[in-house]
Amino acid sequence: MIAVTGASGQLGRLVVQALLGTVPANQVVAIVRDVSKADDLRASGVQLRQGDYSQPETLASALQGVKKLLLVSSSEVGQRLEQHKNVIQAAKNAGVELIAYTSILHADTSPLALATEHVATEQLIRDSGLPFVFLRNSWYIENYFSAVGTALETGKVFGAAGEGKFSAASRADYAAAAAAVLTGSDQAGKIYELAGDQAFTLAELAATLADVSGKSVAYVNFSETEYKDMLVSFGLPEGFAYVLAQSDTGAAQGGLYDGDGQLGKLIQRPTTTLRAVLQAHLSSI
Template identity: 60%
Template structure:
């Protein structure tokens, strides 16, 4: 039995989609906060169980008979450490034999503020005694795609990444890698630094976008505080805006770059290039 937390989220759904190509649906457990939102998974034969990151007892029940668990990091930044602790303790109580955790690229040395809770979770996993495999995911290409329509409209793409190289890949590539790890043995103790084969700067993204659209799109690099303020002005909550600006600033320091090609090695194919994702949006 393989269980996935956050199974109705963007990444969770993609992982299950990949697993269903090789695994009997009755051997897949989708752990979700609201089972009513997982009807599509139930219709495919996947076992849907209720489990909230904040409810240890419910998680322990949801993990009964589970051998492998994909712990997809919580989306609630600031609460991740306590929530992940609940999942790890529940997994230990249920006798889970392997946990795969979606961490952050080079979490232990990352300049991104997002790294702190991942480092804390990795430490808890190490202390749990449960064999663990760390999927240190790099940036999702989708993180920048939402900015493409306004950039095309106004001719400007703003950020704080400077000339930082971003080795991104779409969520589907990371999901495919996670599914492969979950269906192969002897993964305990491994650490995968996962990133796209192709690294690009935001200026290069704009150049590609200009070519594809036929519209001139320029990159405007802003100080971190100014970028955060612009995001708030565009309607984002202050906390989320600050997080995005910090991540962009981290990219300028090399925090989103990796050239080890471990993701494509896991996939057995090249990662999906940026231009393919931009074509779909344009």
């Protein structure tokens, strides 16, 4: 059996869907925090199990009989390490034969503050003795959806990345890669640096959005502090605003760029373009 944690989340759901393309539904386990919010997963025929990263007692039964596990990293920055530790220990106790973890691009050399918990989680997994594979994902193009409305209203995309390039891809691309690894053979010990084929700067993001929408949009660059303060003025918590601003300056140092094409090779097709993702988003709003 193959299990996916966080299966009701944006990435987890897509991984389950991708797995169902080749794996019988009764061999897929969708682990979710709240089963009442996963009726679509239940309807797909997969095994729906309750499991909470912060409640270790729920994880033992959730992982019973599981041979391969995808640990989708927690979204709760600052609490991730303890939560991941709970899943890793439960996986070891359950006799899981392969654990895949969604880390961050070039985690061990990344200048991004976000990488800290990922590096520590990778080490926990190594120390556990479990056979592992690390899926080091770059940015999701969908990360910018929240800024699209503001950009179309103001004509501006804000950031602090300068000329830094983002090798971003769609969530569906990363989900397809995870499914390929979980259904593939001889994956133990592999580390994949996963990134989109076509990197872009935030100025190029603004230009693409302008072209797709037919509206005037330009990129406005700030310092990290200025951008963080602006995000706080928009209502974001200060800690989250710092993470976003520091991720931009990390990207300016090359932290979210990779040109090796491992993602496209793994999913056996070109990664989805920025233009295609933005066009699909605009048509849905």
